[in-house]
Amino acid sequence: MSTEASEDAHSPLISENNDSHSAGGGASTISTISNRTMGRGQKFIVTLCILVTELCERLTFYGVTANLLLFSSSELKLAAPWPSTINYLFQGTCYLIPLLGGWLADTYMGRFNTIYGSSLLYVVGTLLLAAVSMRDDMFKKN
Numbered sequence: 001m002s003t004e005a006s007e008d009a010h011s012p013l014i015s016e017n018n019d020s021h022s023a024g025g026g027a028s029t030i031s032t033i034s035n036r037t038m039g040r041g042q043k044f045i046v047t048l049c050i051l052v053t054e055l056c057e058r059l060t061f062y063g064v065t066a067n068l069l070l071f072s073s074s075e076l077k078l079a080a081p082w083p084s085t086i087n088y089l090f091q092g093t094c095y096l097i098p099l100l101g102g103w104l105a106d107t108y109m110g111r112f113n114t115i116y117g118s119s120l121l122y123v124v125g126t127l128l129l130a131a132v133s134m135r136d137d138m139f140k141k142n
Contacts, residue, residue: 060126065091071133 038046068090072083097118105114 057122060122061094064126064129067133075133 065087069083069087072078072086078086101114101118105111109117
């Protein structure tokens, strides 16, 4: 084991000053806002934004998984094992994709770009699911 790797193993991931440093995988991490410079109100707003985002994400996930089973059995007219198989594949994919996202964030894109990209993908996918589930007769005038 080299001494450089040993030094990296014992160095903190978040520096005390606002320096840019490498996170091991090649992506640089820049600490632009320190906890010391953020006021109490700013911390509250940031925390509230994170909590609201996570709430919306979880509501969307559980809403999609519950309706995916019903949609695939009633609208798509799939036989007995297929709706649950599709539902389990969707859930498994949703729980395994963060591993790929973590790898991308650490090696190529950085954490913020990965969050922006995955959030955009999540919103587009949810909108496409809603668009596919609409019937043609919803848009016809009587």
